[in-house]
Amino acid sequence: MNRLQAMQTFASVVSEGSFTQAADRLNISPQLVSKYVSQLETHLGVRLLNRTTRRIHLTEAGLQYYQRAQQVLNDIEDMECQLSDLQSEARGTLRISAPVSFAIRHLAPVVADFQQANPALSVDLQLNDRKVDIIEEGFDIALRIGRLKSSSLIAKRIAPIHLLYCASPAYLAEHGEPDSIESLNDHRFLRYTYSDDSQIQNPAGSPAEEHYPLVSNNGDVLTAAAIAGAGIVLQPSFIASEAIKLGQLKVILTEQAPSPIALYAVYAHRQLVASKVRHFIDFIDGYFGDPPYWDALDANPDND
Incomplete structure (x- = not known):
């Protein structure tokens, strides 16, 4: 039994609400759909679905399995999409919110170099020391400095701040x-x-x-x-x-002196991260050096 195929078939039956509709979606016969689900139940040793002539019902075990299976399938799809996008070009407009002083002093070269590497992408950079709501205000990424509290957002640590x-x-x-x-x-x-x-x-x-x-x-x-x-x-x-x-x-x-804080790139938790966001996160990670060039007081501030 191909467990991944059986898992995908079972998830389709649940989401479509019937074996027939799942078969149409997967482009296989209803008999094969039933076979895969039965094999999965035998393998797991539990009944996942209660079948009637008109509809199907998830058992308690079936509900738990479906929730986990859906997450696994989403993760696989996410991974495959990201891998297939590795060579794709970042396009569109990247909206970034950033702290005023940091952006004025240190962000212009980042944006210029990033656009040179991604000429099909435009950047809308908005400066504000206020903590913006990146979802409500339509930002793709917010650069934030401090100690971040737990949230549903994804935060990538970029550099220490002393x-x-x-x-x-x-x-x-x-x-x-x-x-x-x-x-x-x-x-x-x-x-x-x-x-x-x-x-x-x-x-x-x-x-x-x-x-x-x-x-x-x-x-x-x-x-x-x-x-x-x-x-x-x-x-x-x-x-x-x-x-x-x-x-x-x-x-x-x-x-x-207070313990160091950090510069973070923060973005929304989505199943599939946009290519333009991923490209920028990869680009800015390590850009300022380790330690960052501004902590080398006798160093040239240019990022060589």
Whole structure:
């Protein structure tokens, strides 16, 4: 007995609702359909279907087997489609949502190189630090930075992101250098709107509002303010590394920096991932290097 063929036949009988209709769909005789189902039941040692003259009914075992069998058949189809698409060209429009500062600083070369490798594909890149709903808003992929919560979306880790406490040498010379997270309460802290407060508060609670002389939803604005001496900032290295390299910012509290987060490519869980999505995920994976080039403070930012 060909178990895969028997499984496919049984699933067709259930989905079509009769042996005759399953036979038409599979282009075989109703007698052969019945034979395959009977062989499957004998092999499994359980009855899968209760048959009457007018209709069929799934047994409890039949329902469990059908659900698992359908998943197996879907997985096989998915695998075959992906393998057959490996040589296919990505086409259409790829809609990407990405964080503002990261995209401005690091994403343009990715898109340019990707389009050069896939000339039949156009890219619609929308920048927003807000967490977009990729399904409701029609995006194929969202690039997100942080620690992702469990969801029905698929997330591919692309690169580590290190967060650094920084301040200008002039600010530190005037106000002193903090020696602990708790001592940030004695300083002016420039706060990113979407930051995790656990990274900037002391055990007693959130810092007082006066310690936030500037709050912004853009990391470049906060970094520029820190360079100008406005206070201490917690920013990812992909933003702050250039200023650190130039001596405009000094990294502080190195031993108490938050644990690294990551850049992820997030896309909807579908039975068959579109070729354009799969091509982009494969392309961006490893593009920034390991470690990413922005963490090599003395390196050329060009991606060679």
